[in-house]
Amino acid sequence: MLHLRVISPADKTAALMRLLEDDPGATHITLARGVAVKPHGDLVQADVAREGANQLLARIRAMGIPETGGITIGPIDAVMSDAADRAVEDAPGDPSDAVVWEKLLSDTHEESSLNATFVAFLTIACLLAAIGVSTNSPVTVVGAMVVGPEFGPLAALSVGLMLRNWALVRRSVTALAVAFPIAMVVTLGATMAWEHFGWITTEGVIDAHNVDFIYQVGPFSLVVALLAGAAGMLSLVTAKSAALIGVFISVTTVPAAGYAVVAVTLGQWHRAFESVGQLAVNLLGIVVAGVAVLLLRPRVGEEEGLVGRFKRLIGMRTVLPR
Known part of the structure; x- marks a missing residue:
């Protein structure tokens, strides 16, 4: 999984929170209002499944947040959470195929x-x-x-x-x-x-x-x-x-x-x-x-990629660690 950290202008925070809450690959969502100083805004954080990160980041970009706030993403070394396991399972695509293009x-x-x-x-x-x-x-x-x-x-x-x-x-x-x-x-x-x-x-x-x-x-x-x-x-x-x-x-x-x-x-x-x-x-x-x-890797809007589609065609299933 990846850790997502967003400095969001106050007028866009509500829409950003709805976007994260509706995304099946996002979990551990937190909000701290008014704590960001430069640029000024709210601090929104979440853990995101790698295979769903591209589309989520594209939607956040479309909101214009990078122009007035900021987006930071980084790897997570370890996570112990049933919610995180469900987010990885619910996110479309395969974690091993995922490329976070940004x-x-x-x-x-x-x-x-x-x-x-x-x-x-x-x-x-x-x-x-x-x-x-x-x-x-x-x-x-x-x-x-x-x-x-x-x-x-x-x-x-x-x-x-x-x-x-x-x-x-x-x-x-x-x-x-x-x-x-x-x-x-x-x-x-x-x-x-x-x-x-x-x-x-x-x-x-x-x-x-x-x-x-x-x-x-x-x-x-x-x-x-x-x-x-x-x-x-x-x-x-x-x-x-x-x-x-x-x-x-x-x-x-x-x-x-x-x-x-x-x-x-x-x-x-x-x-x-x-x-x-x-x-x-x-x-x-x-x-x-x-x-x-x-x-061969999936691009934004194509969660599976060529390798993922081949796995699906031959009936392979990815077993995720719990």
């Missing part, structure tokens, strides 16, 4: 921001990847995968394409198009310094067969990118954040960028081009898979 938009918008922190993490990840390539260390390469923050803008790009939110698309593309070159230029400077000190040699990189997978593009490169992108998007829309770690370790976006830089400094142009190809394949695969997952 929350997803908010989360991905934040993750797609081009800022110093994002650039710093991506730069550190590329530096780790370059070290892993130069020392033939898969463990260091895996560390670079985990540190890399690039999945945030990629997920936001998928959401933007799905919802035709071109502002989010531009924001995500800008973050990737600016941060990757900056990270690679910094890594280029560091790599040239390491070569000057003799820490990196052409022979050492050529003989580093434990990390050949980074630049060797094959059919499984796209397959892995598609699977990782699908798993990553599912982890976002179902709040299974632990699965993202597996996604980070699966894809070779940052390692490919780091390998390309090292290969260029050593004059290994064929490996550099192959690494760039690996990077492009992984980026494209993640975005395509993310869009595909979102296409």
Whole structure:
């Protein structure tokens, strides 16, 4: 379930309360009149079943509350209530299929921001990847995968394409198009310094067969990118954040960028081009898979979605914990 918190202008509170009371997926409804200071108004709170949140939020938006008040939604870690169980059962659709689009938009918008922190993490990840390539260390390469923050803008790009939110698309593309070159230029400077000190040699990189997978593009490169992108998007829309770690370790976006830089400094142009190809394949695969997952999820006004309708057709029933 989700916790809904609304600052409502006094003249709209009665209509909002009727809306919540009539909604089968809303429960634990409370009202505190006149307690909101900025903006001024009444405080209305409720717990809402995920599968019914989209339509409820759309109706609240239609009342004009965001313009004069405010709406806040957040996850509930645990709830012990028969009323909450009934709300989940009465709400249309399946909780496992539910995507709260407003929350997803908010989360991905934040993750797609081009800022110093994002650039710093991506730069550190590329530096780790370059070290892993130069020392033939898969463990260091895996560390670079985990540190890399690039999945945030990629997920936001998928959401933007799905919802035709071109502002989010531009924001995500800008973050990737600016941060990757900056990270690679910094890594280029560091790599040239390491070569000057003799820490990196052409022979050492050529003989580093434990990390050949980074630049060797094959059919499984796209397959892995598609699977990782699908798993990553599912982890976002179902709040299974632990699965993202597996996604980070699966894809070779940052390692490919780091390998390309090292290969260029050593004059290994064929490996550099192959690494760039690996990077492009992984980026494209993640975005395509993310869009595909979102296409299967229910949208506002469509509680079941394609997966839910398939379950109904084959007679499957979701058993909810009591």
